[in-house]
Amino acid sequence: MAVEERDKHSGYMTTGHVWNGIKELNTPVPRPVWLFLIGTALFSFVYWLLMPAWPVGVTYTKGLLGIDQRTTVAENLKAAALARSEWTQRIESGSFKEIQADPHLMTAVRQTGHRLFVDNCAVCHGTDAKGGKGYPNLTTTSWLWGGEPEQIAETIRVGINSAHPDTRVSQMPAVGRDQMMPGKDIPKVVRYVLGLSDPAAAKDMPAGEREAARTLFEANCAACHGEDAKGKIEMGAPDLTDRFWIYGGDQQSVLATIWDGRQGHMPTWEARLSPVERKILTLYLVDLRAKTP
């Protein structure tokens, strides 16, 4: 049976049990262990008295401090909103011009607008708002639906081809695929369109061909893009004479656009961002454009 022995190194007795050569010392539990156990237990008891802690039937002990995370967070949010209201109210009530003229308000717009833009818009438009293929560059002067603050604010509110009842709606038809124009004519229109913004490309095209292509353009494209090809804001049709392209301005991309059509999509932000937040975003974009060389 169990035979206790004294461990030479520590001076403690063993318990006398042996498992495949392993023995155990009967060392008393060191005092700090008890102290810490009592200490942490006391801390817990006090904490339970002060805070919501133990379930009792269908309710629970509320704690002497009367703290609850729900009321705490509600109070914090209220206090933070109150602190911000100094400037948010002025943004809410002021006109775009008034706000733009107020450097203090514009500081708040830049700080808050950057965070709002990157958290909500950057996934498509990029953190620098310069867009990407299929997503417009927002730092240019070329705006599909108008670059005035009111127009930008409306685009953000209702979106483009979105689920919002007032959504902006626009579609570039699949001119080639749906055979709206004879296939042989399409390369001509492509060359013509490229020439609108690129004088070198225009020069390459013989004058006769160019005239024929202009007729095709006027018959098929001008309804939306305008006879001067400068686009129509009410249609969301882009200006084809500037150097900005959403889907690419090389021959292949323009051909793809005309052949298969395009229908971009931008979600509505009315339900997801407050009016003040949308106004801040609008001002942020106008400000960003002004700062972009």
Next chain:
Amino acid sequence: MLAQLTRDERLNALIILFVVAACGVAMMIAGQGDPLGLHGGVVLAAAVLGIFGVVAGYYAPEPSEARFSQYYDDPSKIGIILAMGWAVFGMFIGDWVAWLLVYPDLTFDAGWSSFGRIRPVHTTAVIFGFGGNALIATSFHVLQRTSGARLPDQLLPWFVLFGYNLFCLLAVTGYMMGITQSKEYAEPEWYADLWLVVVWVAYFILYLRTLVRRREPHIYVANWYYMAFILVVAILHIVNGLTLPISLGSAKSYSAFSGVQDAMTQWWYGHNAVAFFLTAGFLGMMYYYLPKRAGRPIFSYRMSIISFWGIVFFYMWAGSHHLHYTALPHWVQTLGMTFSVMLLVPSWASAGNALLTLNGAWHKVRDDATLRFMMVAAVFYGLSTFEGSFMAIRSVNSLSHYTDWTVGHVHAGALGWVALITFGSIYAVVPWLWKRERMYSAGLVEVHFWLAVAGTVIYVFAMWNSGIIQGLMWRTYNESGTLAYSFIDSLVAMRPYYAARAIGGLLFLIGAVVGCYNIWMTVRGVPRAAAEVPAASADPDDPIRQPAE
């Protein structure tokens, strides 16, 4: 392997395999056009492979009576090899996931390799594949030695080991196909869960049947922990796995709980998986291999007792600290936090008991990397349990929650504690199991030790930095009173730390590969030049004095 099974056991093995094969066929038929059907194919293939193996050796001579005078170690040997295989696989995937966060294009445009799928492959492969196999293998070894009894039969341990690995295989292949319950560390779907219940109950029965025949009237501490591990994991797994499949032909199921109750059940499971899988089981490992390797008695039997009951009692309450500042009622959070704070004491008592056991053997710690693995593991156990209790305090958690600090904390425990104690134990047990004088190369153990420690430290420091920066960025306000940083801003700030973390992980992975080579050469019995190796570790088993029936 088959030669050790009696004729009856071979027949039983065949019956079991045919039942498994039938289940596979049923899954294939019911789950046509569903991932369940594919998994049926996996189950069938595994069973057919097993049937071939059994049939091929069916008429081999029966094992002799002499086997009863020896412990049955072959399942432990295979278990250790499986554990090392899963370790390399799981750590490779882990490091891939880590690089994926630095270079998001590393999915190579495939669905199965997206972050959401290979992350659970990593966690399952290392926790359940590596950790679980190591626990099963060492528990068989420790159980027999500390009981002085041979495992009760030759079939059940194989059923447990291979059944468990089938579960792991279903889990990781399932994730890549998009099958998941979306519960962390409990991702496998209902049919895999059911199979694990069968395997796990068999494991518990096997444990009890051996323990009941022990020679020493007292049950050794390591077995308390292994038993707690097996029993509690069964309870956790069953309760958290209560789901209703949408049909018997579908892999998809829905939890029996909803909303915040589901979250609470999940984190009661999740935190106790940390407690009873990643802590209790590995404490069992530590309580055997550390004193054995050090040649010292356990520092204090009394401290073992209060640590064990402290850990078992306090951990059960701590899960709600994963849900601070959520829809979970405040009072549940209070309980989770306070019990987590009290939990620190028994945790540190365990770590202290391990380190104080080394008193009188510190010169061995200096010279023997195997023992040093175990010593550093105990230190990391102490560090990460302190960190855990600290992070469970609500105000600290408001900074750390959802950040990489949590990831760093988990890896301080998983790499620093769990993996190091496992490697130390494996280096101790491999020469004993394969009857070698020592590991093939003590130098390579040393190399592995430093790679593992360096990898862990780099990993943990990188995640502390990134986690705290993240937490601070998310709560920084500008003078206008709105948030100063967008989420993407914080991601950009994380990038250098993600690269550092991936490098730390790579070191750890290389260490595991070195370990595999060393173990393989030891198993093959390749001799080394005598000059290289000092400390011999002859098999310290005393023979079974009373034959196991």
